[in-house]
Amino acid sequence: MPYHKVEHVLQRLEEERERRKQVNSRSQKRKEYIAKHYQPMHRTVYQLKPEFLHPKLRQVCHELRNHKPEAEKELRAFVQEKGPSGIYRFPLFEESFCKLLHEEVAHFNQSTMPKARPNSMNHYGILLEELGFYPGLLDPLLKEYLLTMTRVLFPDAAGESLDHHRSFIVEYQMDKDRELAYHYDDAEVTLNVCIGGNFEGGELLFGKVKSSKGPDLERYPVAHQVGMGLLHRGTHRHQALPIESGERYNLIMWCRSSEFRYNECPHCGRRKEQQTL
8 A cells, every 4th residue: 555545544543533532522512512402392202101112012021020931932922033043023112102203303303403423334313312312211121121132032142231222313315324334233232123204225134143154145134114123133244225215214222231341342252361451
């Protein structure tokens, strides 16, 4: 590589290093400003209510929490395993809740509040912690429902110890982000649920998990449907095909385990005893 290109790469890396050093402080400032100045359209969506969730989901999780006989069997019958092992699709939210949440997201987007891109790949969306969705809605969703399921479905992916998350809305439109390249998530387990939009196309394509050996050539499509949740390992590689028309809004929760991350790097997979300072 020519020296001037090497210099350019090093400059970009330094800029990214400086940006990451300031991410948390900038996010906190936005969060404080939004809490002070933003007027929500639907305050009710900031608190998890049983009626927001599909009745069968509530029943299955109740039986699991109470260690009812056949509860695990009921869970596996409730979720639909799609494509390769470890991709589960199930009814999560009622459409009425999705409509309210979608409207709240659109209301925030139309406001003059400060906004940041949700992650390094998606350019359009919302960081839900900054908007105040964690304490009342998403933290209880993880603790009371998702963790109840992942203990059974993902015991090999820290499914029993998920204790925090990074959650955001992603937006796909014809003149904005239309697709997402093949990747894996910075998560032990990912929840992906469509909350609204009229669209065609945009299916998810799943390949192999990151640790798999051999060629990664086959792809398994999974379609989006409003209110339907999709649970998969964060290391399960996937991509979003281009939407062909309209717009699509999805809620993403990168569910993480402090215990797992203390002992193993989520990026390179090395155990703590293998890492050097």
